[in-house]
Amino acid sequence: xxxxxxxxxxxxxxxxxxxxxxxxxxxxxxxxxxxxxxxxxxxxxxxxxxxxxxxxxxxxxxxxxxxxxxxxxxxxxxxxxxxxxxxxxxxxxxxxxxxxxxxxxxxxxxxxxxxxxxxxxxxxxxxxxxxxxxxxxxxxxxxxxxxxxxxxxxxxxxxxxxxxxxxxxxxxxxxxxxxxxxxxxxxxxxxxxxxxxxxxxxxxxxxxxxxxxxxxxxxxxxxxxxxxxxxxxxxxxxxxxxxxxxxxxxxxxxxxxxxxxxxxxxxxxxxxxxxxxxxxxxxxxxxxxxxxxxxxxxxxxxxxxxxxxxxxxxxxxxxxxxxxxxxxxxxxxxxxxxxxxxxxxxxxxxxxxxxxxxxxxxxxxxxxxxxxxxxxxxxxxxxxxxxxxxxxxxxxxxx
Numbered sequence: 001x002x003x004x005x006x007x008x009x010x011x012x013x014x015x016x017x018x019x020x021x022x023x024x025x026x027x028x029x030x031x032x033x034x035x036x037x038x039x040x041x042x043x044x045x046x047x048x049x050x051x052x053x054x055x056x057x058x059x060x061x062x063x064x065x066x067x068x069x070x071x072x073x074x075x076x077x078x079x080x081x082x083x084x085x086x087x088x089x090x091x092x093x094x095x096x097x098x099x100x101x102x103x104x105x106x107x108x109x110x111x112x113x114x115x116x117x118x119x120x121x122x123x124x125x126x127x128x129x130x131x132x133x134x135x136x137x138x139x140x141x142x143x144x145x146x147x148x149x150x151x152x153x154x155x156x157x158x159x160x161x162x163x164x165x166x167x168x169x170x171x172x173x174x175x176x177x178x179x180x181x182x183x184x185x186x187x188x189x190x191x192x193x194x195x196x197x198x199x200x201x202x203x204x205x206x207x208x209x210x211x212x213x214x215x216x217x218x219x220x221x222x223x224x225x226x227x228x229x230x231x232x233x234x235x236x237x238x239x240x241x242x243x244x245x246x247x248x249x250x251x252x253x254x255x256x257x258x259x260x261x262x263x264x265x266x267x268x269x270x271x272x273x274x275x276x277x278x279x280x281x282x283x284x285x286x287x288x289x290x291x292x293x294x295x296x297x298x299x300x301x302x303x304x305x306x307x308x309x310x311x312x313x314x315x316x317x318x319x320x321x322x323x324x325x326x327x328x329x330x331x332x333x334x335x336x337x338x339x340x341x342x343x344x345x346x347x348x349x350x351x352x353x354x355x356x357x358x359x360x361x362x363x364x365x366x367x368x369x370x371x372x373x374x375x376x377x378x379x380x381x382x383x384x385x386x387x388x389x390x391x392x393x394x395x396x397x398x399x
Contacts, residue, residue, distance in 0.1 A: 010130040011356060013123055018335060022350045025339045029346060032339065033374060033382045036352040038173070038320060040238040040373045042290055048239060051278040052271050063267040066259055067093025067246070071273045074280040075231075075246055082205075084218050086248050090255055093268050097203050097232035097245040101167070102128045103261045104199045104228045104247060107254060109134045114162040115199075118149060120323060120357035120364060122173045122201070137163070138359040143325050143367070146314040147177040152186035159194050166191060169201035170217070171208060174357050174369040175323050176298075176316020178212045188220050199228045204319040206236050206287055209295045212317045224250045235320075236287070237279050242272040294320050297372040297379055304383035305370075308390060323354055325367050327394065331355070334393055335368065342389050349382045349389075 022032050066072070072091045079086055094100040101124070109115065111133035117125055119138040129136045137158050141147040149155065166187055171178045179187075191198050200217040208214050218229045232245040249255055298315075301322060305313050310327025328334045332353035342348055354367035372379060 006131060010127050021336055021339045030343050031347045033349045033378055035370045035382055036350045038371045038373055039240055041375060042238045044238045045282045045286060047278040047281050048275040052275045055271060055274055060270060063270045063273055065262040065267055067268060068273045071277045074277050077280050084216060089252055090248055090250055092247045092255060092258055092262055094245040094247060095268050096243040097230050098124055100230035100245045100247045103258050104230060105132045105134060106261060107258045108197045109164045113164045114160060115164060116158055116166045118168050119359055120174055120354060122169055123356045125167055126359060136359045140360055143312055143314060143323055147175040149183045156190055163196060165197040165199055167199040171204045171318025173319050174321045176319045176321050178208055178318040188223050191223055191226055197226045197228055201230050203232045203235055207291055207294055207320060208318045210317050233276050233279060242276060244272050244276040300376055300379045301370060301372045308387050320372050322370050323367055324370060328366055331366050331368050337393055338389050344385050344388060349385045
């Protein structure tokens with residue numbers, strides 16, 4: 001039996017593909033620190049759980065395809081805190097930010113169209129594009145200069161008649177980069193001049209450090225009808241398992257078109273929407289404390305990485321990831337080796353090989369993405385495991 005070309009060409013997740021190797025390590029008695037996935041260990045706000053506990057309907061019914069009205073209203077209130085104004089017919093609730101991105105791509109591209117994506121990028125951008133039959137055209141950025149975008153002229157040179165959108169995350173996953181005002185102006189100009197959409201994944205907007213400025217692409221008046229904002233409660237409120245995301249766009253006609261896709265999958269789970277509705281009541285202090293905690297964790301990881309011989313990385317100013325170039329030929333082989341052949345006192349780490357975060361062949365082979373979502377003590381242990389492991393791995397491979 002043959003499989004579709006669509007599914008055959010879709011890549012495995014570099015974040016999850018080595019999970020069986022990690023599980024085998026655990027069966028063999030090792031403790032594995034998971035730095036491969038952005039699963040926060042911070043407690044989900046009680047407002048979420050308490051709201052679900054109060055649910056006392058006798059039948060768990062379908063929700064509206066566009067989402068519960070009260071949840072949409074809570075998102076409207078949330079965005080007002082960022083001076084972003086949306087109306088109820090400009091927001092759709094989705095099954096996580098992932099569905100929001102997939103639906104956005106399906107709504108604005110056809111088979112064989114192209115989208116521009118700064119690389120390295122969230123690996124599912126590639127997977128969703130493959131599923132939609134869309135070609136990812138990478139805008140290559142490099143660790144050596146903090147993953148800054150190339151010039152406007154260079155990005156413009158990548159635009160063809162098939163280009164339909166620019167897809168990016170800000171702050172960036174997996175880079176932790178925060179786009180400057182000049183970089184954003186360049187992208188908005190390109191979108192306007194070439195009649196392109198900007199699909200802006202802003203899941204990590206709260207997590208910005210060192211005085212850097214957050215600005216939403218949705219705040220640019222001159223392109224407000226072509227910005228598709230995607231979001232999720234997963235990281236902001238440490239509620240990854242709830243799978244509540246959303247699409248917001250001032251282009252009401254586009255929202256009506258995307259609603260067809262929402263209707264096709266019926267609805268987002270009702271209970272999770274009920275829980276998410278109450279998150280608007282979470283105090284600002286909660287988010288302030290979370291951001292400060294992640295900054296501490298960022299500093300632990302970055303400072304340790306800078307002191308490991310041969311490692312190249314720049315300080316990430318947003319999200320909770322860092323891309324590090326390692327002094328190895330193949331990062332995936334090294335990551336596997338850490339799980340199968342190395343430990344310190346029965347403990348090891350799992351990293352995400354970075355090759356799968358690139359579209360350009362050959363890039364990222366010697367890089368890993370590190371997610372600093374674990375507590376400070378676990379991160380300190382993890383960085384020591386990485387340091388000692390690299391030294392032994394290099395010695396073994398030079399004998």
